[in-house]
Amino acid sequence: xxxxxxxxxxxxxxxxxxxxxxxxxxxxxxxxxxxxxxxxxxxxxxxxxxxxxxxxxxxxxxxxxxxxxxxxxxxxxxxxxxxxxxxxxxxxxxxxxxxxxxxxxxxxxxxxxxxxxxxxxxxxxxxxxxxxxxxxxxxxxxxxxxx
Amino acid sequence: xxxxxxxxxxxxxxxxxxxxxxxxxxxxxxxxxxxxxxxxxxxxxxxxxxxxxxxxxxxxxxxxxxxxxxxxxxxxxxxxxxxxxxxxxxxxxxxxxxxxxxxxxxxxxxxxxxxxxxxxxxxxxxxxxxxxxxxxxxxxxxxxxxxxxxxxxxxxxxxxxxxxxxxxxxxxxxxxxxxxxxxxxxxxxxxxxxxxxxxxxxxxxxxxxxxxxxxxxxxxxxxxxxxxxxxxxxxxxxxxxxxxxxxxxxxxxxxxxxxxxxxxxxxxxxxxxxxxxxxxxxxxxxxxxxxxxxxxxxxxxxxxxxxxxxxxxxxxxxxxxxxxxxxxxxxxxxxxxxxxxxxxxxxxxxxxxxxxxxxxxxxxxxxxxxxxxxxxxxxxxxxxxxxxxxxxxxxxxxxxxxxxxxxx
Numbered sequence: 001x002x003x004x005x006x007x008x009x010x011x012x013x014x015x016x017x018x019x020x021x022x023x024x025x026x027x028x029x030x031x032x033x034x035x036x037x038x039x040x041x042x043x044x045x046x047x048x049x050x051x052x053x054x055x056x057x058x059x060x061x062x063x064x065x066x067x068x069x070x071x072x073x074x075x076x077x078x079x080x081x082x083x084x085x086x087x088x089x090x091x092x093x094x095x096x097x098x099x100x101x102x103x104x105x106x107x108x109x110x111x112x113x114x115x116x117x118x119x120x121x122x123x124x125x126x127x128x129x130x131x132x133x134x135x136x137x138x139x140x141x142x143x144x145x146x147x
Numbered sequence: 148x149x150x151x152x153x154x155x156x157x158x159x160x161x162x163x164x165x166x167x168x169x170x171x172x173x174x175x176x177x178x179x180x181x182x183x184x185x186x187x188x189x190x191x192x193x194x195x196x197x198x199x200x201x202x203x204x205x206x207x208x209x210x211x212x213x214x215x216x217x218x219x220x221x222x223x224x225x226x227x228x229x230x231x232x233x234x235x236x237x238x239x240x241x242x243x244x245x246x247x248x249x250x251x252x253x254x255x256x257x258x259x260x261x262x263x264x265x266x267x268x269x270x271x272x273x274x275x276x277x278x279x280x281x282x283x284x285x286x287x288x289x290x291x292x293x294x295x296x297x298x299x300x301x302x303x304x305x306x307x308x309x310x311x312x313x314x315x316x317x318x319x320x321x322x323x324x325x326x327x328x329x330x331x332x333x334x335x336x337x338x339x340x341x342x343x344x345x346x347x348x349x350x351x352x353x354x355x356x357x358x359x360x361x362x363x364x365x366x367x368x369x370x371x372x373x374x375x376x377x378x379x380x381x382x383x384x385x386x387x388x389x390x391x392x393x394x395x396x397x398x399x400x401x402x403x404x405x406x407x408x409x410x411x412x413x414x415x416x417x418x419x420x421x422x423x424x425x426x427x428x429x430x431x432x433x434x435x436x437x438x439x440x441x442x443x444x445x446x447x448x449x450x451x452x453x454x455x456x457x458x459x460x461x462x463x464x465x466x467x468x469x470x471x472x473x474x475x476x477x478x479x480x481x482x483x484x485x486x487x488x489x490x491x492x493x494x495x496x497x498x499x500x501x502x503x504x505x506x507x508x509x510x511x512x513x514x515x516x517x518x519x520x521x522x523x524x525x526x527x528x529x530x531x532x533x534x535x536x537x538x539x540x541x542x543x544x545x546x547x548x549x550x551x552x553x554x555x
């Protein structure tokens with residue numbers, strides 16, 4: 001076993017990377033495409049806002065590494081039921097967490113394994129790409145890149 | 148010139164490279180990214196330090212002792228490069244910032260004299276994008292020679308690209324930085340010259356691993372870079388046959404590249420100063436000189452033989468692993484192996500390898516079209532140097548197998 005890797009590649013990350021949830025297209029939903037031009041990772045995010053003004057469905061399609069795919073999978077589960085402002089806040093909070101290693105208030109435990117990507121600086125963009133793409137979809141922008 | 152002074156002893160050689168005995172998060176470093184940039188021996192560091200402590204000043208400028216000493220060291224480096232490539236004269240050696248700068252110089256100063264230029268599908272972006280820019284800027288046609296499924300240059304296709312006689316330059320790699328393929332340079336020269344085209348080789352990889360004799364090859368231009376040859380970064384080399392360089396206009400303008408300047412114009416300097424505008428990489432040239440002395444003392448033939456054993460060993464180990472695909476299967480290849488793992492993305496594999504101390508590159512290695520050609524998004528690449536051991540090749544193979552299981 002690769003013990004030192006357990007912080008990042010915990011079973012939950014490997015599971016979501018291997019068998020991503022919500023890995024599908026939503027026709028007619030708000031959509032954005034995110035690219036990481038350095039490594040070729042590509043993510044399409046779809047967000048459906050329901051009558052109550054909250055996210056009734058979120059899905060994604062990704063071509064990339066396990067971290068990117070697991071991140072998209074966990075993200076689409078996490079944002080369901082949030083309104084756009086809350087989803088943006090969650091996204092900004094997660095991205096800050098992944099970059100700094102400092103956990104902002106209100107971040108769900110379920111994202112902790114993914115946020116440990118902070119220990120792997122060259123991989124942070126893999127984890128944040130689905131989130132910046134989500135923000136672009138919510139903002140009505142068609143495209144995003146991981147910064 | 149390249150006689151080995153002692154039997155090749157990799158353990159002894161590794162003592163010259165302090166970084167190789169370091170650890171990464173508690174495990175010994177297995178450095179397999181020399182194709183991106185090689186580590187430096189003490190001899191290079193010592194030569195640069197000694198130069199900075201005793202002889203540093205700007206070159207070609209001052210009428211004082213230090214500037215003369217620095218100029219002498221800088222020009223001695225040029226002469227060492229000329230001997231290393233067996234160029235006919237040091238004047239055929241142009242110092243640039245790196246290999247990329249050398250190709251941009253070539254594209255700007257030689258490119259416009261061509262109706263068409265041929266590159267191949269397996270070029271590093273450094274020998275592709277400058278020609279795309281030339282095409283877009285000056286309308287010079289760019290033709291792309293195909294690569295076979297084995298990862299070799301398709302010479303039939305090259306012949307067809309040359310057939311109309313419009314090609315002014317064939318600019319291709321001498322050794323692929325992704326596939327390890329060593330191209331048949333003599334054949335390429337014969338074919339190109341037969342069609343009235345000049346030839347440039349990207350020797351960024353090849354010059355590190357085997358002896359290069361530009362006169363025997365008969366090529367017109369040859370490019371390599373210092374930092375892959377165990378020297379410092381910040382210095383590259385463009386070799387050009389003298390009569391070709393003398394017919395080429397300058398690229399960058401500024402100090403040192405002129406023989407006369409007025410407010411209304413300038414007269415360019417002679418070759419090679421014409422192509423070396425501004426303060427050149429002075430201490431880097433001293434370091435490159437030391438690196439050339441270092442590999443020459445070991446012997447390029449001995450280095451090639453060592454790396455051939457490593458390459459054979461790696462091919463045997465990697466091809467025995469299930470779920471691992473090696474890109475390219477060229478007959479003549481060097482110690483560069485780009486692989487995919489069927490259960491995992493290259494970045495995930497590289498992160499796992501890093502936890503085993505194994506440093507490899509993951510991604511597209513500045514050769515995106517070649518990855519598209521082989522239908523893969525990204526690969527993990529192990530690349531060897533003269534200090535690489537069979538045990539390190541084993542560590543790479545073992546870690547790949549472990550990664551495959553981990554992501555299953």
